Amino acid sequence: MSTNPAHLRRRGFLVTAATAAGVAALPTAPARAAAKYTRYDVTSAEGQQMLASYAKGVTRMLALPPGDPHNWFRNAFVHVLDCPHGNWWFYVWHRGFVGHFEQTVRVLSGDPNFAFPYWDWTKDPYVPEGMFKGVLTPKDAGFSPFTKDMDTFTKYIHDPMLTYWNTLNAEQRQQMSLRGYNSFDDVWASVNGGGSAEDAAFAPTSKARYLTAQNPKLSPAVAKDCAPSVIQDGLSVPDFYADDKLNSFNSIKTPSHVEQPDGTTWFSILEGLPHNNVHNYLGGVGSPNYVPPYGNMTNFLSPVDPIFFLHHANMDRLWDVWTKIQKAKGLPFGPGKDDEQAYMTEPFRFFVSTDGTYLTNAKAADYFSTDAFDYDYSPGSGSNLIPAAGALVAAVATKPPRLASASVAGNVASAIMPISSQSRLIAAITVPVPEMHSGGRSFDVLLNAPPGTTQANSTSPNFVARISFFGPAMHHMKMGEHATFIVPLSAALANLKGLTKTAADTKLTLTVLPASGKSKAPVLKEVSFKAT
């Protein structure tokens, strides 16, 4: 880690602040002095000045030998080895990655005020014009000596990277193993795709980026995923992390940040939509001009494209906006008490400091606040959602729901509970998962059907809904024994006679019948009702 006393003091403060934030989320965190550095909208005059400095820094880094940890491509390999995606360390790791790199650009560009400008793709759904000039596009001739083709890139950087790999300590190797990199050959296979151009992280200079100065726009579909409504939805979540996805600012909690996403992964709105789709579209996914292979931005070597850092500055800005919204509303802005230790102590072992030192013992807590690098953002999309100082958000009082567990007999479930003509009613119906080749995968649900009913009619006033299992049963997949369906009953309730405006005990009977007359009725495991 840095031996700069000021840096250490700041880091010491950060750990304390992060702990407080985790516990709470204490919204009464003291106001901080103005940040030393500002990350501006790239289209602003200040942003344009930053681009000029950025280009100087890129030029210097391209000129460094591949054995130098500040070499342009070596920095991209930090991302290859260590980046988290589709988990709850996505934001904090990238804050550290971009922050350390920003400090390096500040030194190498000779601009002591340098800070990455951000690309506000919500406001400007096109690649900023300046990113097509000189070394700010990976298709520039300045990249050709290194990325002309796979052979050129291999000769240039394979051996220096292998040399670095051989210096990794046991803790770093353990993380690499978790990532699926048990040897350097595994790493290189992700670079060259193991012979498959479609799967290669490397992109030759001519294919490095698909959007051009003549055609800089994101597609309407990708622009839609960056639209103000999507950003607002992504920012309008109450929790830093929640198992219920709709309330979580971050993606899924995983045991380690280095695990790569797979079928168990779930993405938060902002990571899953604008983050992923901007990355991919710049690299040719969905581009009408796509001819294999894909460009840099589609994969873990994406920091080879200089626009990576403007894209991630915007993602980081959105995290900052969300944090400010939470603070202004008096809501938690960090992991909950039970999660704090696991989140904050996660080790990040591959960052590089400004002086070229490998930071093998950094932690998530070090980067939880923008204080880590002493920067702030000029206002951008979403900033308008931050409540003005002193504004209070009133909680709306609601009556607690009424719940009832039904008694179950075969395919019929009954319960008595207070219901009024104004009630909203839903049922949770747990049925066995149909076995393969069993035929019946769809069932009809009836409310208060006459006793003995054996066939459903969708036009009947007792008909509620059809519930079905999704997709074919797969013999190689483990399926749960039972599945629960949530079924709204309010529409059918409106057809029940005798209900008054005042809640009174009412008998509710659910009957579940096979949608196909040839199938058997299910034996219900559990049924419960909820009324509000």
Add this chain to the structure above:
Amino acid sequence: MNTAGFLLTGILSVSVSAAVADGISLTLPHPPRDGDRVALEIRAGSIGHRFIQVSTESGELLGSISTFGVPAGKPGGTFLVPVPLDAVHGGRLDVRLTISGSDGERTPTAAEVTGIRLLMAGPPGRPDSKPGHE
């Protein structure tokens, strides 16, 4: 009773290929109220460098999903696509899915979209923003 389950609202469709071709109809326990948040939860299988577009029956694009950082051949994970409240009619949302890539556009297979649900929650700060409430 698993009250947490009440946040996971939606009725699953018959089969992916048939459902996608004909449109998918998903139902909320009640029509959304002002401030409610609604989103489609889509589970993607192995889709490689393809992307899945989600539109309403009337053709309004709701969003697209594509994977990033997923090793070749692995499932893509689960994504949330926000749904504007005016796209929900009478508590029901009808959607169509298409998958696009260098090989053109078509309906996704059951292996490419392995699940879809409609989720709803109240606005942050309101008690029903948490599981256990409609």
